[in-house]
Amino acid sequence: MFTTNLSEPVSSTGDYPLFAPTVVPAAPRAAAATPPRRDETALADVLRHPGIWRRGTAKAPRSDALPTGIADLDALLPGGGWPRGALSEILVAQDGLGECSLLLPALATLTQARKRVVLVAPPYAPYAPALAAAGVDLAQLVHIDASATDTHWTAEQCLRAGCCGAVLNWLPRSDYRQLRRLQLAAETGGTFGFVFRPLSAAHEASPAALRLRLEPGAMEPRLEIIKCRGRFGEQAHALGLRA
Amino acid sequence: MFWACLHYPRLALEALHSDVPVDRPHAIVDGPQQRRHVVLANAAAGKAGVRAQQPLASAQLLCPRLAVTPRDESAERHALASLADHAYRYSADVSIAPPDTLFLEVGASLKLFGGWPALERRIRADIDRLGYTCVLAAAPTATAARVFTACRSTIALPALAQLPLALEAAPIVAGGFEAKTIATLYGMGMRTLGDLFRLPRAELARRIGQRALDHLDRMRGLVAETLPRWQPPPRYARRIEFGYGIDSHGALVFPLQRLVREFAQFLAARDGGVQRFILELGHERDALTRIEVGLLAPQRDAASLLELARARLERVELVAPVHALALRADDLPPLCPLHRDLFETNRHEQFDWPALVERLRARLGDAALQGLACVADHRPDRASRFVPLGARPPAPTAAPAARPFWLLQRPLPLRGRPARVLAGPERIESGWWDEHDQRRDYYIIETRDGQRAWAFIATGCAPDRDAPWTLQGWFA
Structure with missing residues (x-):
């Protein structure tokens, strides 16, 4: 099975990349037992094209990523962390599940490297002692107050400018088109874009490179990867937080 | 040379800029009241024989329709x-x-x-x-x-x-x-x-x-x-008058563009920049609306000046039709352009950030962008505060215990009962000196929905299910 990795996979559901059913046997035993047929070698030539990469074998062409600080999560993400120059969507059922704390190690790393972190229209006031205790350099933190109509514009400006390390957005209502703009802006600026959205948005299509779902579990919140660009074939992953 | x-x-x-039509004979006159002479005549008057240095009396004899304006x-x-x-x-x-x-x-x-x-x-x-x-x-x-x-x-x-x-x-x-x-x-x-x-x-x-x-x-x-x-001159002022009242922002953009472009040319000509300028909307009966446009650093690029001025203008409500638009700048500091790196290593971070801040402030208002700082106070609602952007916050003191990511500015009564008490109590008793006395026992609790919250009850109450819990923040 192969696909081109040139752009966002077009998906009807948006959550899983849509692919053709398996056509190339991946098992080497089968290839060893029978001599290679003519059409298979022809296919191998096609597969050598640089614009084509094979599922399962090729690493995602991600240049760099920022470790999340959670070893289990890093192991599941293709670059070993939050993707740079892309949106990472975090879908939360309700406040207080540790959704922001998920980002704190990454924010601490960024701010200590003197990169700005911008919070666009957060729902509550961020609490300085908590951030400082997590190692976030408050001098690099910028809080932007924007009305609901200006939120998308502000987020896009910050993502596109390229002078912010990370931009955190809270977007209770946004459609695919608006998110696509933000994703493109993040690509242009090479910025880490984080979007917090309600869980109800999980079934909608999204252009974000990474989508995480955070839900309350029996003992601890459950984190589930529902989409991850550059990683295919495996079922959604769930891991517990706050062990 | x-x-x-x-x-x-x-x-x-x-x-x-007189209102005499071009085709009407017109002359500028000068000299003492009794012996006025023509200084300059327009083409129509010249055709009638009016010449410079001619006494006004002869000019009027040659051309009875002559409009006369003193110099x-x-x-x-x-x-x-x-x-x-x-x-x-x-x-x-x-x-x-x-x-x-x-x-x-x-x-x-x-x-x-x-x-x-x-x-x-x-x-x-x-x-x-x-x-x-x-x-x-x-x-x-x-x-x-x-x-x-x-x-x-x-x-x-x-x-x-x-x-x-x-x-x-x-x-x-x-x-x-x-x-x-x-x-x-x-x-x-x-x-x-x-x-x-x-x-x-x-x-x-x-x-x-x-x-x-x-x-x-x-x-x-x-x-x-x-x-x-x-x-x-070290200052700049230009004014455009309209013959009619303009009552929409869209129609003001065109004259604004002209004003700003001329201004940028002026700045370029004197190799200066501008850090603060004022737009004045003139209404009827000399009423004025003043819009201040402030920048973080001196600038003179027409496009960015226009973008900022326009954003500021669009935020202002037009109280009355606008009859004149003026641009004034009283202080024109020298411009020191930032040097860009030849090898574009750092995405011009130090260069783009002020421009971004200006763009955001122009649209969202000056107070929209803030920094965050810790304050050495034990009372939770005073331990964190917003500071103007760029202010160097004091070094934070270590928090004594776990603190939530979100803090409610106004504590709310907790809906429902906590499912579990995870940690606490942490007694915070402070503020007796400034009339905002607080005596609270803080607990980290978990709600039935699995949310972690920071809530308090008044000192002296037992943390049981019937205690009056008040929600202070979320461990988001």
Whole structure:
């Protein structure tokens, strides 16, 4: 099975990349037992094209990523962390599940490297002692107050400018088109874009490179990867937080 | 040296912006009340026989429909200063010769503008756009250039050696001598400057005096000229009046664009920037709406100035129709452009950030962007506060215990009962000195939905299910 990795996979559901059913046997035993047929070698030539990469074998062409600080999560993400120059969507059922704390190690790393972190229209006031205790350099933190109509514009400006390390957005209502703009802006600026959205948005299509779902579990919140660009074939992953 | 002389022969008329129609005979008059004489007549009056220096009575006899306006010398001075302003972009060495002439040393600017023909075209287009009539000539000395314009010649003569030959044919009256000297020379039978050049110096000096002789020498480049250098004013103000009231933002954008573009040109010409300027919307009966546009660092790029001014303008509610739009800047600091890295290593972070902040502040308001700082206070709602952007917050003190990511500015009664108490109590008792006394026991609790919250109960209550829990923050 192969696909081109040139752009966002077009998906009807948006959550899983849509692919053709398996056509190339991946098992080497089968290839060893029978001599290679003519059409298979022809296919191998096609597969050598640089614009084509094979599922399962090729690493995602991600240049760099920022470790999340959670070893289990890093192991599941293709670059070993939050993707740079892309949106990472975090879908939360309700406040207080540790959704922001998920980002704190990454924010601490960024701010200590003197990169700005911008919070666009957060729902509550961020609490300085908590951030400082997590190692976030408050001098690099910028809080932007924007009305609901200006939120998308502000987020896009910050993502596109390229002078912010990370931009955190809270977007209770946004459609695919608006998110696509933000994703493109993040690509242009090479910025880490984080979007917090309600869980109800999980079934909608999204252009974000990474989508995480955070839900309350029996003992601890459950984190589930529902989409991850550059990683295919495996079922959604769930891991517990706050062990 | 290569001097361009810009002579505005119709400045007295053109500086007035009068409402007399162009095809009506119109004359500017000057002189004492009883003996007024014509200073300048427009084309229609000229056709009727009205001439400069004519007594007003004769002019009115020749042309009974003549509209008469007294001369306004301050308007002329203003117009000339604004023309000098425009000329300043072509040369750093501009000199004003009142009442109606400018000199520009363009020798140093020729290469920049691609030679004299290109520069001349630009200057002419500029003056046409402003609506003035100008005679333009260039010569190695300013005095000679002035003689050429007085002869209505548009010659451009770069070589000093050819200057005496080119000047020979010019009549004495165009030479720029005093009236008395001209009369003397006419009495002597001199008609052209060539006649003068041929006379022996000593004889000439005895008859017309040393001053006139020096003038002749300066004209031919034998003696250095000294011209007063004009300095552009350190402030800027322009106003556009509309003949009607504008009541929508969209219609204001076009005049704003014109104002800002002119302003940017002005800034570029004087190699300055602007950090703060004011837009004034004039309403009826002299009512004004003032919009201040502040920038983090001096700038002069027209596009970004326009974007900022426009964003500020669009945030203002138009209380009444706008009849005039003005742009004022009283302080024009020098511009020090940031240097970009040749090898684009760091995505120009230090360069883009101020621009981004300005763009955001222009649309969202000055107070929309804030920093966050810790305050050394045990009371949770006072331990964190917003600070202006760029303020250096004091180093945070270590928090005594776990603190939530979100803090509710106003604590709320907790809905439902906590499912579990995870940690606590942490007693916070403080503020008895400033009337905001707090005595609370804080707990980290988990709600039935699995949310972690920071909640408190008043001291003395047991943390049981019936206690009056108050929600202070979320461990988000």
